[in-house]
Amino acid sequence: MPQAHFFAENPRVVGLDPAKVDALLERAGREVSEGLLPSAQVAIARNGKIAAMKTFGRAVQGGVDKSAANDTLYTIFSCTKAIISSAIWILIGEGRLDVRERVADIIPEFGTNGKDVITVEQVMLHVGGFPNAPYPQSEWNDRAKRLERFSKWRLEWPVGSRYEYHPTSGFWVLGEIIDRRSGRDFRAFVRERIALALGLPELFVGLPRELGARAADVVYVGEPLSDEERKKLGLPPRPETEITETAILGFNNPAARESGVPGGGGITTAGDLALFYQGLLHNRGVNGEPLWKPETLKDALVVRSGDLRDPVFNVRCNRALGVWIAGDDGFANFRGFGKTNSPLAFGHGGAGGQIGWADPATGISFAYCTNGFDRNDLRQGRRGVALSSLAASCLA
Numbered sequence: 001m002p003q004a005h006f007f008a009e010n011p012r013v014v015g016l017d018p019a020k021v022d023a024l025l026e027r028a029g030r031e032v033s034e035g036l037l038p039s040a041q042v043a044i045a046r047n048g049k050i051a052a053m054k055t056f057g058r059a060v061q062g063g064v065d066k067s068a069a070n071d072t073l074y075t076i077f078s079c080t081k082a083i084i085s086s087a088i089w090i091l092i093g094e095g096r097l098d099v100r101e102r103v104a105d106i107i108p109e110f111g112t113n114g115k116d117v118i119t120v121e122q123v124m125l126h127v128g129g130f131p132n133a134p135y136p137q138s139e140w141n142d143r144a145k146r147l148e149r150f151s152k153w154r155l156e157w158p159v160g161s162r163y164e165y166h167p168t169s170g171f172w173v174l175g176e177i178i179d180r181r182s183g184r185d186f187r188a189f190v191r192e193r194i195a196l197a198l199g200l201p202e203l204f205v206g207l208p209r210e211l212g213a214r215a216a217d218v219v220y221v222g223e224p225l226s227d228e229e230r231k232k233l234g235l236p237p238r239p240e241t242e243i244t245e246t247a248i249l250g251f252n253n254p255a256a257r258e259s260g261v262p263g264g265g266g267i268t269t270a271g272d273l274a275l276f277y278q279g280l281l282h283n284r285g286v287n288g289e290p291l292w293k294p295e296t297l298k299d300a301l302v303v304r305s306g307d308l309r310d311p312v313f314n315v316r317c318n319r320a321l322g323v324w325i326a327g328d329d330g331f332a333n334f335r336g337f338g339k340t341n342s343p344l345a346f347g348h349g350g351a352g353g354q355i356g357w358a359d360p361a362t363g364i365s366f367a368y369c370t371n372g373f374d375r376n377d378l379r380q381g382r383r384g385v386a387l388s389s390l391a392a393s394c395l396a
Contacts, residue, residue: 006048006049006050006271007049008049008050008051011051011394013049014046014049014051015047015396016044016046016052016394016395016396017395020393020394021044021052023390024044024387024390025054027386027387027390028042028054028056028368028387029054029056032056033056036221036222037371037374038059038221038372039055039072039216039370039372040056040057040368040369040370041053041054041055041056041070041074041368041370042270042367042368043269043271043273043366043368044274044365044366044391044394045274045275045277045364045366046362046364046365047278047363048275048282048284049278051394053070053271055069055070055072055270056068059216059217059371060217061214061215062213062214062215063213064213071202071214072214072215072216072269073202073207073211073216073267074267074268074270074354074369074370074371075215075218075257076266076268076273076350076354076356076369077251077264077266077350077351078167078263078264078348078349078350078351078354079266079273079348079350079355079356080261080264080265080350081264081323082276082322083190083194083203083205083266084171084175084205084262084263084322085124085322085348086194086276086280086292086322087178088120088174088178088321088322089292089300089321090194090291090292091177091178091181091182092296092300093297094293096181097120097177098120099119099121099124099321100121101120102117102118102119102120103115103118103123103173103177106177106180107147107177107180109147109148110173110176112151112152112153113152113154114154114155114159115128115130115153115154115159117159120174121321122160123170124174124321125163125304125305126164126165126166126319127160127161127163127164127305128159128160128166128173129155129158130154130155130156130170131156131164131165131167131241132241133149133153133154133166135168135172137250137253137255137256137261140259140261141255141258146172146176150173150176153169162311163309163311163317163319165241165310166263167241167242167264168261168263169263170263171262171263171264172261172262172263174262174322175262186205190205190206191204191205191206194276194291195272197285197286198275198279198286199285199286200268200272200275200276200279201272202268202271202272203266203268203272203273204260204268206257206259206265207257207258207260208258209258212257215257216371217252218248218251218252218371218372218373219373220245220248220249220372220373220375221372221375222374222376222379223375223376224238224376225377233378236312236313239311245373248351248352248373251264251265264350269369270368273369274365274366277356277357277358277365277366277367278358278365279291280358281360281363281365300320300321300322301320301346303325304319304321305317305318310334313334315331315334316331317335320346322348324336324346324348324349325343326341326343326344326345326357326359328343332345333381336348336349336357336384337357337388338385338387338388338390338392339389340389340392340393341357341359341389341392342359342360342392344359344360345357345358345359345360345361346358352371353368353373354369354370355367355368355384355387355388357388359392362395364392364395366387366388368384368387
């Protein structure tokens with residue numbers, strides 16, 4: 001679990017209202033106490049410290065059903081994208097990478113079937129045009145297979161012509177770019193230059209097998225809305241993507257956890273995820289030195305996607321370099337934030353309702369993890385908006 005010196009004595013020490021924090025914790029535990037979710041973990045931080053952290057329920061860990069605790073590790077799925085993106089920002093700041101570069105100039109194996117024109121920036125903005133490119137979990141630990149897949153991938157639409165979320169494909173490309181431009185395996189680079197540099201030993205992209213007994217197995221809960229129910233509520237049909245139940249449950253496999261799939265394989269505690277965002281807000285490692293070049297970090301958090309819209313909800317996607325920005329158009333809740341975040345809030349949520357963000361206007365960062373993947377995506381979305389709204393309002 002996060003080291004003791006990262007914990008505030010009470011929320012007031014970091015400028016948060018204890019009553020509001022208590023309301024947040026109560027809401028975070030509600031579905032666990034009602035029997036819907038098996039477990040959940042929540043943390044809120046400010047001024048570089050965790051103001052409150054709590055874990056609810058039980059989870060199967062290493063084959064044993066036991067009480068979840070603050071040192072239980074959770075798969076954070078696409079919350080991982082913010083961590084991988086921050087590794088890219090380090091390389092940019094060090095002059096080892098330019099987002100205007102063509103991916104094929106870095107990874108020649110990728111430059112086939114019309115993909116030779118795709119830039120690093122386009123991959124980070126999810127406009128590269130290969131959202132559903134196949135790469136099965138059974139091959140995730142085989143780099144040769146990865147490069148073979150890259151060469152076979154084809155475009156689904158012209159590069160840069162539209163936005164469509166790439167669940168894993170684009171970030172496998174970013175992982176390979178980190179490998180080549182850092183000279184290190186992307187998992188080792190993230191471990192050394194981000195997790196350990198911030199003093200966050202529980203933050204993993206690629207979980208060592210010996211720690212698997214601390215990871216909460218993902219389980220599915222609830223029933224999905226029917227097509228008729230979705231229609232009555234004015235919701236779009238569920239999009240068909242690679243995020244299937246089989247794929248999600250595959251993250252319980254030790255090999256999949258070890259792979260550290262860059263688009264969704266991060267495993268951590270809510271405390272370390274919240275502190276990762278504190279690291280971005282304050283840009284200061286354990287040695288007191290900045291981890292990111294300040295001007296690079298500032299530029300990385302500027303919306304670059306213009307008027308491109310999310311095809312599911314038809315709202316502007318508000319994409320910066322690898323993360324969402326809340327924005328001021330009233331649709332921040334569609335981007336993984338609450339209704340009370342400032343327009344400057346940034347972060348990235350994850351499948352199954354995982355939450356991770358920071359708000360520069362308040363200095364608050366927030367993380368929520370659960371191993372219960374709710375099939376009812378409307379209920380899951382409302383839960384996330386409620387939690388984020390409560391967290392963003394916790395200033396004293």
